[in-house]
Amino acid sequence: MIPGDFQLQRPSRKKLMLLVLLGGVGLAAFAGIVLVAIFIISAWFGRPVIFGFDEGPAQPIAFPHTRHVEDLGLDCTFCHRNVEKGAAATIPSVGLCMTCHITVGDGLAEVEKLRATFEAGQAIDWVRVHRVPDHVHFVHEAHINRFSGTKQIVDDLSTGPDQIRLVDARKIEPSARVGETIDVAASQVCTICHGNVGAMTTVSQVRPLKMNDCVDCHRDNAAPTDCTTCHY
Numbered sequence: 482m483i484p485g486d487f488q489l490q491r492p493s494r495k496k497l498m499l500l501v502l503l504g505g506v507g508l509a510a511f512a513g514i515v516l517v518a519i520f521i522i523s524a525w526f527g528r529p530v531i532f533g534f535d536e537g538p539a540q541p542i543a544f545p546h547t548r549h550v551e552d553l554g555l556d557c558t559f560c561h562r563n564v565e566k567g568a569a570a571t572i573p574s575v576g577l578c579m580t581c582h583i584t585v586g587d588g589l590a591e592v593e594k595l596r597a598t599f600e601a602g603q604a605i606d607w608v609r610v611h612r613v614p615d616h617v618h619f620v621h622e623a624h625i626n627r628f629s630g631t632k633q634i635v636d637d638l639s640t641g642p643d644q645i646r647l648v649d650a651r652k653i654e655p656s657a658r659v660g661e662t663i664d665v666a667a668s669q670v671c672t673i674c675h676g677n678v679g680a681m682t683t684v685s686q687v688r689p690l691k692m693n694d695c696v697d698c699h700r701d702n703a704a705p706t707d708c709t710t711c712h713y
């Protein structure tokens with residue numbers, strides 16, 4: 482080694498510990514900030530940044546919408562009775578299921594489970610698929626009434642409730658065109674937010690239904706966007 486050559490001073494043990502500690506704290510803070518950012522982005526855009534929409538939870542009884550809607554032709558409102566009348570759509574009681582299943586479905590394991598629940602006088606703990614936080618106010622009735630009935634298909638609303646935007650009409654009738662009119666039944670409105678549930682064996686969420694999704698749709702449909710519409 483040539484004398485006078487630059488030489489790093491060996492850091493003392495104490496200094497080294499301090500450096501390692503500072504590095505650790507910095508890393509933890511950075512990880513924290515990244516996590517918060519991911520949380521905010523996914524809350525705002527409703528796009529789960531990491532996981533994406535999943536399959537939908539398994540239910541205590543494997544109730545297939547396909548069998549009841551596509552095969553039997555039951556209307557959504559036959560089971561979700563409150564959907565045109567109030568805030569919650571409501572899930573039917575075991576009693577309603579039993580009007581058919583007292584006789585229908587002998588030997589099917591899931592139907593036997595249903596019968597056992599009924600005989601025990603219990604309710605089924607269905608796992609919720611869609612849920613807005615407690616501080617948010619959502620009302621089915623207003624949406625079903627607004628989007629059902631005879632509607633003129635338009636690109637952008639000009640006159641109001643007698644019109645439906647093409648993007649929404651297409652979710653009900655994929656071949657819909659601007660200028661046509663369509664008759665929308667209450668049970669067809671569901672697809673705008675829930676997708677084609679009648680074709681789902683297990684219900685899963687297909688639309689974010691986060692704040693920006695709600696507010697964008699309200700703005701596009703001349704519905705109120707002030708905070709108190711959705712927050713108490």
Ligand code: HEC
Nearest residue numbers: 544549555556557560607608609610611671675678679684
């Ligand atoms: C025979 C009764 C029946 C009919 C008909 C029916 N459903 Fe359901 N629905 C249920 C039951 C029971 C559940 C709870 C179990 C589940 O999630 O699969 C449910 C759950 C749902 C959910 C998820 C609720 C949540 O937790 O977020 C949606 C959305 C839904 N139904 C929409 C519809 C639509 C749209 C139709 C018509 C195309 C329909 N249902 C027809 C019985 C019915």
Ligand code: HEC
Nearest residue numbers: 542543544545548549573577578581585586589591592595
């Ligand atoms: C209008 C009559 C009717 C009502 C109401 C009804 N079901 Fe059914 N369900 C049927 C019929 C018909 C089948 C087909 C039975 C078969 O394949 O033998 C069926 C099949 C089923 C099956 C078995 C699916 C399979 O293929 O394994 C389950 C589970 C079931 N229903 C649950 C329910 C529940 C839970 C409710 C109440 C929310 C309900 N059903 C309401 C008529 C009904």
Ligand code: HEC
Nearest residue numbers: 557561564569570571572611612613624667668670671674
């Ligand atoms: C404008 C969007 C929108 C439309 C249209 C809509 N839903 Fe929903 N649905 C939601 C939201 C948001 C939730 C979660 C509400 C909550 O947590 O209070 C939900 C929850 C539900 C639930 C579970 C909780 C409950 O309210 O009982 C059922 C069942 C349901 N919807 C059925 C239906 C049916 C059936 C239709 C059509 C007749 C329909 N929905 C139309 C947005 C919609």
Ligand code: HEC
Nearest residue numbers: 618619620623624627673690694695698699702704710711
């Ligand atoms: C598909 C478009 C659409 C989506 C998505 C939507 N809304 Fe709406 N909403 C409307 C329209 C249109 C009205 C006005 C209905 C009327 O004219 O009464 C409305 C009305 C309402 C009302 C007022 C009900 C009343 O009369 O008191 C509330 C509360 C509301 N929406 C909450 C929500 C929330 C929360 C979400 C998201 C989870 C949401 N909406 C998603 C279109 C939408």
Ligand code: HEC
Nearest residue numbers: 524525613614617690691692695696699706707708710711
């Ligand atoms: C059309 C309905 C609607 C309107 C109008 C609305 N919000 Fe929200 N807001 C929501 C929904 C839905 C959520 C829940 C999002 C989720 O599931 O995390 C939410 C969540 C929030 C949150 C919690 C943070 C978050 O992202 O979860 C805050 C804060 C908030 N809103 C503030 C406001 C303010 C301030 C206004 C008025 C400028 C407003 N909101 C107007 C529907 C609405």
